[in-house]
Amino acid sequence: MTTAGVLSRPVARPDLLLRRIGSEWVLYDAARAKAHVLNLTAAVIWTYCDGTFDRAAIADAILREVPGLDATRIRDDIDDVLRRFADEGLLG
Amino acid sequence: MRRIAVAPQVLEFASDDPIAARVLGALYHAAPATTAAPTLRYALRRSATGSAAGWTATAPARADFGPASLGDAWAFLEWRATEDLLNGAGADAVFLHAAGADLGGRLALIVGDSGAGKSTLLAQLMLRGHRVLGDDVVRFAATDGLFSAVGRSVKLDANSLRAMPLIAARCAAAAVGTLLAAGSYYVSPAAIRRSWAAEAGRPWAVILLDPRDRAGAPGLVRTSEGEAAVIVTEKVLGEAAGGARRREDVTVRLLDVLADVAAYRATGSDPAAVAGALEREAER
Numbered sequence: 001m002t003t004a005g006v007l008s009r010p011v012a013r014p015d016l017l018l019r020r021i022g023s024e025w026v027l028y029d030a031a032r033a034k035a036h037v038l039n040l041t042a043a044v045i046w047t048y049c050d051g052t053f054d055r056a057a058i059a060d061a062i063l064r065e066v067p068g069l070d071a072t073r074i075r076d077d078i079d080d081v082l083r084r085f086a087d088e089g090l091l092g
Numbered sequence: 093m094r095r096i097a098v099a100p101q102v103l104e105f106a107s108d109d110p111i112a113a114r115v116l117g118a119l120y121h122a123a124p125a126t127t128a129a130p131t132l133r134y135a136l137r138r139s140a141t142g143s144a145a146g147w148t149a150t151a152p153a154r155a156d157f158g159p160a161s162l163g164d165a166w167a168f169l170e171w172r173a174t175e176d177l178l179n180g181a182g183a184d185a186v187f188l189h190a191a192g193a194d195l196g197g198r199l200a201l202i203v204g205d206s207g208a209g210k211s212t213l214l215a216q217l218m219l220r221g222h223r224v225l226g227d228d229v230v231r232f233a234a235t236d237g238l239f240s241a242v243g244r245s246v247k248l249d250a251n252s253l254r255a256m257p258l259i260a261a262r263c264a265a266a267a268v269g270t271l272l273a274a275g276s277y278y279v280s281p282a283a284i285r286r287s288w289a290a291e292a293g294r295p296w297a298v299i300l301l302d303p304r305d306r307a308g309a310p311g312l313v314r315t316s317e318g319e320a321a322v323i324v325t326e327k328v329l330g331e332a333a334g335g336a337r338r339r340e341d342v343t344v345r346l347l348d349v350l351a352d353v354a355a356y357r358a359t360g361s362d363p364a365a366v367a368g369a370l371e372r373e374a375e376r
Contacts, residue, residue, distance in 0.1 A: 033336075
């Protein structure tokens with residue numbers, strides 16, 4: 001699948017483990033023996049990567065959950081974070 | 093002959109020669125002696141000729157090393173004893189390349205590559221009266237998530253020793269448990285303090301040592317807890333990780349145990365100042 005396809009309705013690889021460490025989150029990829037440190041925004045986006053949300057729906061959901069966020073900025077953040085997830089091979 | 097327990101192994105060090113016996117006794121001097129049957133046996137023997145290069149070292153599952161100088165034979169045994177220990181940590185535990193100290197009931201895990209200054213900082217903390225887990229190797233039991241002490245001697249160089257006159261004096265007097273070997277001083281924690289071992293526990297903080305941070309004012313600065321936790325997971329040593337599945341389990345367990353850890357980078361080039369800053373943070 002192309003990166004664009006992966007990002008249309010992103011699906012998190014089910015074998016990855018998300019753990020909170022302090023105020024951050026660590027996503028552990030055992031298959032590649034690699035761990036990724038996520039900030040809170042990235043961790044929240046990760047939880048919406050179940051194949052049912054497209055980027056707009058993820059943004060809407062986050063904006064509903066956290067009122068007061070800048071809508072344009074959160075959409076940019078989602079694009080950046082999903083691209084990073086895809087580049088790191090974290091999406092199915 | 094000396095037998096010591098480093099769970100789950102029992103190491104036996106033997107030599108008929110009094111010099112070699114003292115050498116062998118220094119490395120794991122602080123580990124508890126035992127009469128249990130040895131699981132790993134090491135020996136240093138002097139050849140009949142008595143020449144300087146006439147030493148032979150024996151270790152499990154290896155061809156004898158030698159004849160060689162005492163220094164080289166010692167280095168071989170140190171390497172083998174460490175590797176054998178790391179690869180035989182048992183089903184429930186692994187060893188990590190890290191140092192650790194107990195600051196008033198708060199356990200600090202000190203992490204950095206070889207040469208980053210773990211041993212020097214740990215020695216400074218020992219001199220300030222803190223109990224320790226070790227300067228280079230600590231044990232992590234995945235079952236209960238506790239870090240515990242390994243009774244291995246602290247390895248210091250002459251530069252480090254210069255700033256620590258008490259330890260320097262112990263080494264100069266060749267106190268039991270101290271040893272000068274090929275430019276390095278081995279100092280048993282038990283040669284500094286009878287009750288040296290920190291209680292097993294979970295870390296309050298991870299201290300990252302990186303030579304690139306030596307510039308600037310000495311002290312501690314807060315850093316990413318996530319990055320620090322990931323660095324700790326990368327410090328699991330040896331084949332004891334036991335394959336991908338075991339390593340995965342250990343990594344996840346470490347991340348769980350480190351969920352509420354504080355993370356600091358040590359800055360500056362004065363380990364005594366860093367030790368003081370660490371005490372102040374622990375008292376907060």
